[in-house]
Amino acid sequence: ALELKCGEVPTIKSFNFFNSLTRMHIAWLGKKSPFCGNVTYGREVTNALLDRGHRVSFFHFAQEENSPDNWPDFQEVSIPFLYKSQIYTIPTLKSSKILTQSLREVRPDVVHASLTLSPLDFLLPEICEELNLPLVATFHPPFDRRRNLTSGTQHLMYQLYAPFLANYDRVIVFSQIQRELLAKLGVPADKVAVIPNGVDVEKYSPGSSNLKTEIGARRIFVYQGRVAPEKNVESLLRGWKQADMPADSKLVIVGNHGTLAASLMPFYGPEHGIIWLGFVADEQRRIEILRGADVFILPSLVEGLSLSLLEAMSCGLACLATDAGADGEVLEQGAGVILNPQRVSSQLQTLLPLFYEHPEMATLLGQKARLRVLERYTLSRNISRLEDLYAQIAQKGKVNLNLKLSNRI
Numbered sequence: 524a525l526e527l528k529c530g531e532v533p534t535i536k537s538f539n540f541f542n543s544l545t546r547m548h549i550a551w552l553g554k555k556s557p558f559c560g561n562v563t564y565g566r567e568v569t570n571a572l573l574d575r576g577h578r579v580s581f582f583h584f585a586q587e588e589n590s591p592d593n594w595p596d597f598q599e600v601s602i603p604f605l606y607k608s609q610i611y612t613i614p615t616l617k618s619s620k621i622l623t624q625s626l627r628e629v630r631p632d633v634v635h636a637s638l639t640l641s642p643l644d645f646l647l648p649e650i651c652e653e654l655n656l657p658l659v660a661t662f663h664p665p666f667d668r669r670r671n672l673t674s675g676t677q678h679l680m681y682q683l684y685a686p687f688l689a690n691y692d693r694v695i696v697f698s699q700i701q702r703e704l705l706a707k708l709g710v711p712a713d714k715v716a717v718i719p720n721g722v723d724v725e726k727y728s729p730g731s732s733n734l735k736t737e738i739g740a741r742r743i744f745v746y747q748g749r750v751a752p753e754k755n756v757e758s759l760l761r762g763w764k765q766a767d768m769p770a771d772s773k774l775v776i777v778g779n780h781g782t783l784a785a786s787l788m789p790f791y792g793p794e795h796g797i798i799w800l801g802f803v804a805d806e807q808r809r810i811e812i813l814r815g816a817d818v819f820i821l822p823s824l825v826e827g828l829s830l831s832l833l834e835a836m837s838c839g840l841a842c843l844a845t846d847a848g849a850d851g852e853v854l855e856q857g858a859g860v861i862l863n864p865q866r867v868s869s870q871l872q873t874l875l876p877l878f879y880e881h882p883e884m885a886t887l888l889g890q891k892a893r894l895r896v897l898e899r900y901t902l903s904r905n906i907s908r909l910e911d912l913y914a915q916i917a918q919k920g921k922v923n924l925n926l927k928l929s930n931r932i
Contacts, residue, residue, distance in 0.1 A: 648690035697828035698849030721902035734815025762871030841888035
């Protein structure tokens with residue numbers, strides 16, 4: 524039994540003990556590749572659930588592929604596909620049948636779909652209703668809160684999904700802004716839960732790094748993420764070049780070398796103090812890069828809630844990010860510098876020299892960023908909220924099943 528002394532306030536760890544008394548079996552539908560925010564989200568959450576004693580069966584689109592590093596050891600179910608990318612997935616015609624049969628055999632307490640933008644997302648509510656399985660969705664698509672709901676590819680995605688999300692038992696989003704968007708599109712407010720991305724603050728923490736010695740820099744500015752049009756990396760590069768930074772300052776770009784990166788690298792290279800590291804698979808190496816940098820920059824045009832931003836903040840970096848998606852909400856009230864997505868280059872042209880000349884600014888903002896993560900975005904706290912949600916819908920599912928059985932008698 525857990526004993527608390529008189530007047531002692533239970534800590535987060537105490538509450539985690541209470542939550543862990545109810546072991547659950549979660550069927551997680553997500554992705555393991557190619558690398559993107561959805562992949563990281565699935566890995567971190569399922570790892571945390573296993574650490575708390577829950578059982579996890581991982582359903583993902585795969586064709587005899589090897590698991591990436593840092594993934595836990597759990598029961599896996601492969602779903603066949605025709606094509607998958609960082610953005611969307613096209614399953615085979617047999618995939619829904621295989622998924623249904625696998626869920627029937629596994630019989631989890633809760634099904635949690637980290638939506639992969641595939642046709643199966645729309646069939647899941649019907650499948651789970653047939654099997655009497657409670658169903659949760661995490662809805663990831665980024666958005667630009669500055670634009671009208673009727674414009675933009677991202678908002679069209681919200682409009683497409685909203686009628687189907689209403690059929691899920693719960694829908695998890697990362698910010699109140701997303702909740703309001705879905706409510707305007709007809710998703711019942713009581714079905715939408717705001718549980719933001721969370722960071723393992725012990726793993727992502729300030730610490731020593733040899734990065735400055737490795738690349739010969741006095742100041743390091745870093746971007747970590749996909750090199751894609753919506754990430755607006757070119758505006759960052761243009762702002763850096765226009766700022767004419769001293770030779771002992773470097774801009775480090777960590778992200779996949781796709782076609783966009785290949786078109787940018789000839790114009791923004793080492794002669795301008797820009798270092799392209801490409802995709803860094805090793806998580807510890809990515810942490811070392813963050814620890815060795817002074818400032819993290821995220822110039823996105825659209826976002827959901829950037830896990831890369833939260834990881835940088837947790838490592839104690841000063842953060843500059845646009846207010847796309849919920850990122851501005853993360854940095855509000857002095858936890859970072861909020862950029863205008865349409866004026867990234869001109870604002871960076873002014874800000875970058877300031878951070879070079881006044882490192883104490885970066886130190887102070889880094890401390891505030893770390894504190895903000897500890898206050899609002901720890902993985903531990905958010906997993907506790909997820910456990911509570913699972914318990915609620917699992918109980919509701921049992922009640923509904925009993926009603927169905929009694930009606931048949």
